[in-house]
Amino acid sequence: xxxxxxxxxxxxxISEVAAEAGVGRATAARTLGGYGHVSPELRQRVLAAAxxxxxxxxxxxxxxxxxxxxxxxxxxxxxxxxxFAGLVGGVCDASRARGFDTIVLSTYEDLDEEVAATNVLxxxxxxxxxxxxxxxxxxxxxxVKEALKRGVPVVLVDRAIPALDLDAVVIDNRDAAREAVExxxxxxxxxxxxxWGPSMTQPPATRRELLAAAxxxxxTDGERLRGYLDALDDARIPxxxxxxxxxxxxxxxxTEEVARMLALPNRITALFCTExxxxxxxxxxxxxxxxxxxxxVSLIGFDDSAWAAVMDPPLTMIEQPVHGLGAKAAxxxxxxxQGAEAGRETHTLRSRLIVRSSVGPPPGA
Amino acid sequence: xxxxxxxxxxxxxISEVAAEAGVGRATAARTLGGYGHVSPELRQRVLAAAxxxxxxxxxxxxxxxxxxxxxxxxxxxxxxxxxFAGLVGGVCDASRARGFDTIVLSTYEDLDEEVAATNVLxxxxxxxxxxxxxxxxxxxxxxVKEALKRGVPVVLVDRAIPALDLDAVVIDNRDAAREAVExxxxxxxxxxxxxWGPSMTQPPATRRELLAAAxxxxxTDGERLRGYLDALDDARIPxxxxxxxxxxxxxxxxTEEVARMLALPNRITALFCTExxxxxxxxxxxxxxxxxxxxxVSLIGFDDSAWAAVMDPPLTMIEQPVHGLGAKAAxxxxxxxQGAEAGRETHTLRSRLIVRSSVGPPPGA
Numbered sequence: 100x101x102x103x104x105x106x107x108x109x110x111x112x113i114s115e116v117a118a119e120a121g122v123g124r125a126t127a128a129r130t131l132g133g134y135g136h137v138s139p140e141l142r143q144r145v146l147a148a149a150x151x152x153x154x155x156x157x158x159x160x161x162x163x164x165x166x167x168x169x170x171x172x173x174x175x176x177x178x179x180x181x182x183f184a185g186l187v188g189g190v191c192d193a194s195r196a197r198g199f200d201t202i203v204l205s206t207y208e209d210l211d212e213e214v215a216a217t218n219v220l221x222x223x224x225x226x227x228x229x230x231x232x233x234x235x236x237x238x239x240x241x242x243v244k245e246a247l248k249r250g251v252p253v254v255l256v257d258r259a260i261p262a263l264d265l266d267a268v269v270i271d272n273r274d275a276a277r278e279a280v281e282x283x284x285x286x287x288x289x290x291x292x293x294x295w296g297p298s299m300t301q302p303p304a305t306r307r308e309l310l311a312a313a314x315x316x317x318x319t320d321g322e323r324l325r326g327y328l329d330a331l332d333d334a335r336i337p338x339x340x341x342x343x344x345x346x347x348x349x350x351x352x353x354t355e356e357v358a359r360m361l362a363l364p365n366r367i368t369a370l371f372c373t374e375x376x377x378x379x380x381x382x383x384x385x386x387x388x389x390x391x392x393x394x395x396v397s398l399i400g401f402d403d404s405a406w407a408a409v410m411d412p413p414l415t416m417i418e419q420p421v422h423g424l425g426a427k428a429a430x431x432x433x434x435x436x437q438g439a440e441a442g443r444e445t446h447t448l449r450s451r452l453i454v455r456s457s458v459g460p461p462p463g464a
Numbered sequence: 465x466x467x468x469x470x471x472x473x474x475x476x477x478i479s480e481v482a483a484e485a486g487v488g489r490a491t492a493a494r495t496l497g498g499y500g501h502v503s504p505e506l507r508q509r510v511l512a513a514a515x516x517x518x519x520x521x522x523x524x525x526x527x528x529x530x531x532x533x534x535x536x537x538x539x540x541x542x543x544x545x546x547x548f549a550g551l552v553g554g555v556c557d558a559s560r561a562r563g564f565d566t567i568v569l570s571t572y573e574d575l576d577e578e579v580a581a582t583n584v585l586x587x588x589x590x591x592x593x594x595x596x597x598x599x600x601x602x603x604x605x606x607x608v609k610e611a612l613k614r615g616v617p618v619v620l621v622d623r624a625i626p627a628l629d630l631d632a633v634v635i636d637n638r639d640a641a642r643e644a645v646e647x648x649x650x651x652x653x654x655x656x657x658x659x660w661g662p663s664m665t666q667p668p669a670t671r672r673e674l675l676a677a678a679x680x681x682x683x684t685d686g687e688r689l690r691g692y693l694d695a696l697d698d699a700r701i702p703x704x705x706x707x708x709x710x711x712x713x714x715x716x717x718x719t720e721e722v723a724r725m726l727a728l729p730n731r732i733t734a735l736f737c738t739e740x741x742x743x744x745x746x747x748x749x750x751x752x753x754x755x756x757x758x759x760x761v762s763l764i765g766f767d768d769s770a771w772a773a774v775m776d777p778p779l780t781m782i783e784q785p786v787h788g789l790g791a792k793a794a795x796x797x798x799x800x801x802q803g804a805e806a807g808r809e810t811h812t813l814r815s816r817l818i819v820r821s822s823v824g825p826p827p828g829a
Contacts, residue, residue, distance in 0.1 A: 113576035125603035128575050170584060178568065179553030179787070181546050188544030191570050195577070200584045203543065203568035205556050210493050211478035212560070219535060219565045223588045238490035350770060379770040386774070405715060405744040406771030409751070422544070 113154075120148035170200045171432060172220035172228040173256075173425075174213060178205035181375075182402060182421055183231065186256065189425025190229060197433050199226070208233045214242040220251070227252040227432045229425075235315060237262020252435040256428040258318045259445055266435070268428040268446045272319050275417050275450040276326025277333075279399040280371055282415075282452065284334045286397060287460045288369035292342045292360045293327050294353050294377040296320075299345040306338045312345075323373045323401070342367060344377075353380025354387075361388050361396070368461035369397040375404065378414070393459030403453050413455035420448045478519075485513035535565045536797060537585035537593040538621075538790075539578060543570035546740075547767060547786055548596065551621065554790025555594060562798050564591070573598045579607040585616070592617040592797045594790075600680060602627025617800040621793040623683045624810055631800070633793040633811045637684050640782050640815040641691025642698075644764040645736055647780075647817070649699045652825045653734035653762060657707045657725045658692050659718050659742040661685075664710040671703045677710075688738045688766070707732060709742075718745025719752070726753050726761075733826035734762040740769065743779070758824030768818050778820035785813045 117127035122141050130137045130145040131154065137145070148154075173190050175183040183205075191201045204219060206212035210233050220228050230253060234240050240263055246253050255267035283291050296309065297316040303309035306328070313321035324343075331338055341363060344356035353376065360367045361384060372378040378400040385396060392398050393412070400407065403418035427446055435441050482492035487506050495502045495510040496519065502510070513519075538555050540548040548570075556566045569584060571577035575598050585593050593616060599605050605628055611618050620632035648656050661674070662681040668674035671693070678686035689708075696703055706728060709721035718741065725732045726749060737743040743765040750761060757763050758777070765772065768783035792811055800806050 112574050113579075123603065124575065125601070125606070128579055128604060129606050131576055131579075168587075170588075177553070178543070178556065179550050181549065184546060184549035185544050187568075188542070188570070191543065191572075200569065200580065202584070202588070203552075203570075204565065205553070205568075207556075209477050210489065211496055214478075214493055214496070215565065219567070222533075223535075223567070236490070238488065239493060241490070241494050376770055379774045382774040386776075404771065405741055406769065406775075409744045409747040409775075410771075411751075411776055 116145060116148045116152055116154050119152055120144040168224050168226055169198060170202055170223070170225050171429065171436070172202045172204065172216075172223070172225040174204050174206060174216045174220070174228065174230045174232075176206055176208045176231050176233060178203060181404075182419070185421035186231070186425040186428075189422035189427075190429045191425075192422070193426035193429035194433060197429075199429075199433060199436075201429075206233060210234060210239055217242040217246055221246060221249055225251065227254070227436045229254050229256050229428045229432055231255070231257040232260060233317075234260055235317065252432060252441060254428050254432040254435070256424060260318070264443050266431050266442050266444055266446070268424055268431060268448065270319075270419050270424060270450050271447050272322035272450075273326040273329065275401075275419075275452070276323040276371065276373070277329045278326075278452055279417055280327050280330035281333070282454075282458060283369040283371065283397055283399060284330060284336070286369075286458050287464045288397060289334075289336050290339075290342065290365060290367045290369070290461075291327075291331075291336075292344070292357065292367040292370045293324065294344040294357060294370060294372050294381055295348045295374060296324060296343040296345050298348065302345050303340045303343070305340070309340065309343060320373070327371060348374070348377075350376040350380040350383075353377045354383045357381045357384035358387065361385075361390065367396065369458075370399075372398065372400040375400070375402050377401075378407075392457050395462055397459055397461075398457040399452075408453075408455070410457075412457060414457045415455045416453050418451045418453050420450060423448055481510060481513045481517055481519050484517055485509040533589050533591055534563060535567055535588070535590050536794065536801070537567045537569065537581075537588070537590040539569050539571060539581045539585070539593065539595045539597075541571055541573045541596050541598060543568060546769075547784070550786035551596070551790040551793075554787035554792075555794045556790075557787070558791035558794035559798060562794075564794075564798060564801075566794075571598060575599060575604055582607040582611055586611060586614055590616065592619070592801045594619050594621050594793045594797055596620070596622045597625060598682075599625055600682065617797060617806060619793050619797040619800070621789060625683070629808050631796050631807050631809055631811070633789055633796060633813065635684075635784050635789060635815050636812050637687035637815075638691040638694065640766075640784075640817070641688040641736070641738070642694045643691075643817055644766075644780075644782055645692050645695035646698070647819075647823060648734040648736065648762055648764060649695060649701070651734075651762060651823050652829045654699075654701050655704075655707065655730060655732045655734070655826075656692075656696075656701075657709070657722065657732040657735045658689065659709045659722060659735060659737050659746055660713045660739060661689060661708040661710050663713065667710050668705045668708070670705070674705065674708060685738070692736060713739070713742075715741040715745040715748075718742045719748045722746045722749035723752065726750075726755065732761065734823075735764075737763065737765040740765070740767050742766075743772075757822050760827055762824055762826075763822040764817075773818075773820070775822075777822055779822045780820045781818050783816045783818050785815060788813055 117124045194201045204216040259267045297312040299312045401417045403416040407414040407416045482489045559566045569581040624632040662677040664677045766782045768781040772779040772781045
């Protein structure tokens, strides 16, 4: 793990106050944290230094005097996933810049865990909550309505729930996917695989079946699939159900499905991968088939990372504004907590295609 | 983000209860979550199915009847870092398997944020807390002692604080680093760079200066450095301060420092990278110098990932038991919460060297 603190812009730290006051960090921490013994003289020096540097008193001290908890809650599907971890980082940064602490709960895409998490947050008296919900229909949102009924404002993040008339902060998944696939088409590709598609036990026979399955899956996944179809439609490339991966969304399955698509008589010449492990699974399939990119197969993936940039050749990736997504959700929520009217608006943040070297013409072109 | 739920072993989901009862997921969620309207007949069916499958009533429902909060808190340095995100995932899995919810707070390696987070958790009446502390000396742990004084048990994770007589769950950083460097030495290397070292403004003139700086840095970083020195000592390779990166721990700085080590008259032939971005920074420096691995420089890194396995050639990496680290910390804490005596023990989990193809003999050997 990293030792370097990730500093929020302009945030004065306890170490800086200690240095300014000419005292040890422990003395500054005791004074500002309000625990333990500090001599009146040192205490005075620390407080003067804190005031001079604009040190923010911690949220708890304030909540004691105001009766407001100055805490918000975030409920995410899987805190172990770097996407959500980054999103939570954005929430924390934006909320502490406004003097709020953030409590995080993870649900593992399980609706009953989400219900329990909502109840925990109500119980812990948060001032508001941000939810990346596992609910896929308006009939699964009773717990969200319950929170609202109890006066706890809710902002949705990453996933819109059209049936709920709530503020939501999302990424332009559909446009981002369309742009990526358009770039593959512009390079001359017409056989473009999509990894990964909706969870289905059987491959879809028709486009209608595929979209029906997508509607039972997560909103983000469906949006990315629709973007893929948009680009094919615009280029009048007929949809081929054989080029969409279905099944469990795990790396091994992506490898199997890409191997299958590479073995088709009219094989894929390009791949659009909607997740990190869809991409790493695809790369394993290419290597097993002794194919290289972009010579044999062009590649574009979702979710840029330090690794994608050092692959050889470097990968063209969609960069999601993960931190910004969390920060924006916190800002929308805190505006409501601090008196603004709930906007019932969907705020869409733009992702960005980072063009590197994994797209070329189809082989033989 | 992923659509596939990460299932805890044996955990019965609301969907399974719904299927067993022959009702919709929303009906099951309403019944089990205790909100909204459900007809008595359907309610009865859901409860029967829940009992049959061994569905666990959510923690909040239980806390209402027992007066215990059934919530634990985790304080980590940076939730946006995949290491801590994975660790938190382990805490959540282990604690919910025992009927506890987990609340997470992130401190960004800032001691005053950590003090505030501790206060928030006390305020929210958690039953115990797990802390990856930014404190580097026994004089900075007043807030931890305060929590203990208020009867809230604390378990340290990832970072031991020798001055505190507390249970701690850590990884064998020193042994893991020694094993990695020994492997490089066994392949014939004697000029082995260490990226990244402690935060220092000036390169250390001596080994003593370096170790003194390490003692002011995080425990984990110091342990990895000591493992590197152990391996050199055992092989009677003299320590060369020019081969240790100092300065800010960011990817760009790793690239600069590796470029410097590659330009030395007696240049490095191998690198041990202690973080993901130390490795990606090193890879950028190799590429800029038109060198390849393992032909020109051998590489071993810390923190395995799906990407490291699909690099070409695949990278030899140390895999930390990240999930297990969090899970073990939760187990130790919950044992104490549920009546076991605090063991005041350091539990050390073993990491694993995943041997792939980034180590070879030095050039010309």
